[in-house]
Amino acid sequence: MLKIYHSQGARSLRVLWLCEEMGVPYETAEASFFKPSDEFKSANPLKTVPAMQDGDVSMIESVAMMIYIMAKYGPTDLEVKPHEEGYADYLQYMLFGEAGMAAYGNPLVATRYMAPDDQKKNWTVDYLKGAIAKRLAFTAERLGGKSYVAANRFTAADISVAYVISVAKFAGIDDVVPPAIQTYYENLAQRPAFQRAAAVK
Numbered sequence: 409m410l411k412i413y414h415s416q417g418a419r420s421l422r423v424l425w426l427c428e429e430m431g432v433p434y435e436t437a438e439a440s441f442f443k444p445s446d447e448f449k450s451a452n453p454l455k456t457v458p459a460m461q462d463g464d465v466s467m468i469e470s471v472a473m474m475i476y477i478m479a480k481y482g483p484t485d486l487e488v489k490p491h492e493e494g495y496a497d498y499l500q501y502m503l504f505g506e507a508g509m510a511a512y513g514n515p516l517v518a519t520r521y522m523a524p525d526d527q528k529k530n531w532t533v534d535y536l537k538g539a540i541a542k543r544l545a546f547t548a549e550r551l552g553g554k555s556y557v558a559a560n561r562f563t564a565a566d567i568s569v570a571y572v573i574s575v576a577k578f579a580g581i582d583d584v585v586p587p588a589i590q591t592y593y594e595n596l597a598q599r600p601a602f603q604r605a606a607a608v609k
């Protein structure tokens with residue numbers, strides 16, 4: 409069975425949500441980056457969340473985990489195939505959710521919660537917040553009122569992107585989430601699979 413090293417509010421949500429949508433069984437193990445257990449450190453020496461094990465397979469990238477699970481435990485409509493319309497958008501938003509958006513959030517969150525008080529507000533914080541705001545606005549414009557980022561159906565690319573909105577408040581970027589993106593997220597958050605995944609402690 410898949411073992412997912414999870415912490416509530418972390419990117420492991422992407423992997424749990426995908427498994428819940430697909431009906432793939434998994435177990436979770438605690439993954440704290442503040443107080444990492446020896447087991448978690450050996451699963452992921454970087455101590456970033458999530459990590460995943462599937463037998464001898466060991467992974468540390470959330471979007472790669474989603475791609476792996478869909479390929480190994482699919483087929484699933486959550487994946488858009490190369491011959492389908494919307495494939496390029498699907499690929500782009502799968503990666504954009506992490507490399508184009510969430511990755512900018514790491515130094516933002518670290519500064520917000522761990523920097524000395526006199527360094528919590530600095531030029532870089534404004535730059536990072538602006539970078540995410542710009543990308544959220546881009547996504548809103550491309551969405552153009554649609555419910556999904558690719559292929560006119562719910563896909564793993566929505567999971568990748570929606571994770572970022574799910575932590576907007578925690579990251580202190582909720583004031584730059586465009587209304588259209590907030591609506592997009594709130595619709596996705598009504599999915600029972602999302603709610604089951606988000607409730608996992």
Ligand SMILES: N[C@@H](CCC(=O)N[C@@H](CS)C(=O)NCC(=O)O)C(=O)O
Nearest residue numbers: 418419441456457458468469470471
């Ligand atoms: N690209 C990685 C990023 C993982 C990541 O940075 N996770 C955050 C929690 S959501 C973390 O562990 N941050 C602590 C740190 O960067 O040391 C992924 O998508 O899995």
